[in-house]
Amino acid sequence: MRLYLLALNPTDSVTDGFLPAAARLGLDVTLLTDQPDAHRGRYAADVEILECDVRDFRAVISLISTHHASPDVVFTNSDHLQLQAALVAEYFGLPGKPWQAALRVKDKAQMRRHLAAAGLDAVWSAELPVGADPEVLTAVAADAPYPCVVKPREGVASEDVILVDGPEDLVLRCKEIQGRRPGAALVVEEYLAGELYTMETLGDGTVRHVLGGFHTQLSAPPYFIEERSAFVPAHPEPVVAQILAQLDALGIGFGICHTEFVVHEDRARIIEVNYRAIGDQSDQLLEQLLGIPLFELVLRTHLGEPLPAELDARRDGAARIHTPCADRAGTLTAAPGATDLEVDGVRLSYRPVRAVGERHELYHTNRDFLGVVRAIGADLASVDRVVADFLAAQTWEIAP
Known part of the structure; x- marks a missing residue:
């Protein structure tokens, strides 16, 4: 085959x-x-x-x-x-994902329109098409609620996602992004307040499993770099119900999916839907933590095999992802190599993302990651202590 x-x-x-x-x-x-x-x-x-x-x-x-x-x-x-x-x-x-659903969630403007039409969540948003007249941007800037977020309509990994606090800032940021991405349409939408979480789901079109998710901590505004995430074995049932209802409306039920959302005053609101496995090595951590052959299960759904009614996934562990980031442009001159160790029952793995000798600009995105720390243990306090001790013993040096 x-x-x-x-x-x-x-x-x-x-x-x-x-x-x-x-x-x-x-x-x-x-x-x-x-x-x-x-x-x-x-x-x-x-x-x-x-x-x-x-x-x-x-x-x-x-x-x-x-x-x-x-x-x-x-x-x-x-x-x-x-x-x-x-x-x-x-x-x-x-077997495959419905192309309509894949389009809806890749196009962030279309996702907003679809959820609003379904009566599930209305988020103020406006689209800036490629080649739009300057007057369109001026009108959007005048109408937008502040603070708001500007981002590429089909972007990924926090690339050019920026929080803006006023009309002049919005116009400036949009022109900067359009200068870097002349062929990209942009979306401006209201800022959704709340704690950031993810939900990881796997379905075969009939059966759908919620694999848990992560609680994510972001960098300081105006950027949205994912710096640390802690595993959440189960979100509150009302939150799960709200997110699954929105995924159902979008047509998401087949294959693996990574959904980012915020929770504020008991309301769960989708930030974006990535119709794939969670990245940056979190999927590998998820497979190890849950004790299931996650990648094989994903491929089996695309082979047309039904998922089992129960995955027998473990829910008793704690885990952390931590991503050291570059804080300036330059050449990486010193950095730790790949590491695997076990301390006080905590299994920790570190994998470099950027090689020594590479030169990079400062992107203010996930492309600033220098490496990824994955750690699994019995409780989050122990995991965090081992991660903190490991990071304190490492050195990353960047020369101009």
Whole structure:
């Protein structure tokens, strides 16, 4: 059986999660990407890598049709390729995510419109199309409630997501983002107050499991960098019900999904829906903590296999993700290497994200991560103590 996996740049989720899971399931893998050189040499020798314009579903269909026998699985864990993978899977008659749902949640303006039309949540928002007249931006700035948030309509990972506090600031920030992203439409929407959480779900179209989630702490405004997250085994039932109702309205019920939301005065409001596994190694932590073959289960749903009624997931552990971030532009000249250790019953793993010798600008996004600390233990106090001790003993040096 052959899996066609669509990818842009390499990610930990694919390298350390989905590809090993595919091997355990006995799947032959063909990876389609527009960046083949970035992937070569990273995987097992039997992973076939082909260059393809994966952002164009027609190119993907054409390549698959002229390659091996008919595909058995078409899958991606990329935010940017969910619509394409859904369309390709539907074309070949394979299980997959509804393309309409993939479109709704990738397009943040469309998601807001859809939830409002369903009567579930009305968030003030305005769309700034590519090439819009300057008068459109001026009108949006005059009407927007402040503070508000500006972000790319189809962005990801806090890229160019900025809190603004007035009309002049909004106009300035929009022009800055448009200068960096001349082909990107923007969304301006009201700032949703509250504590930030995530909910991780896995479904087969009939059965849906809530895997828990994370409580996330962000950097100081005006940016939204995810600095620390603690595992939440179960959100309060009213919160779960509110989020699942919104996911149902969006058509999210198949495959794995990562939903970010805030809770304020008992009201749960979606920030965004990423129709993929949670990234930045949190998916690997989730698999380890819950004690389930998460990546295999995801692929099995795309093979058309039903999920078990019960996953027998563990809920008695505590876990923390901590991401040291660069605080300035420059070249990383010293940093710890990959580490695995156990202290007082806490299992800690550190994996570098940025290599020594690399030069980067300061992005004010998740691209500023220097590494990822994952820690699992019996209680959060012990986990946090071990993480704090580990970080205090490390050094990251950045030269101008």
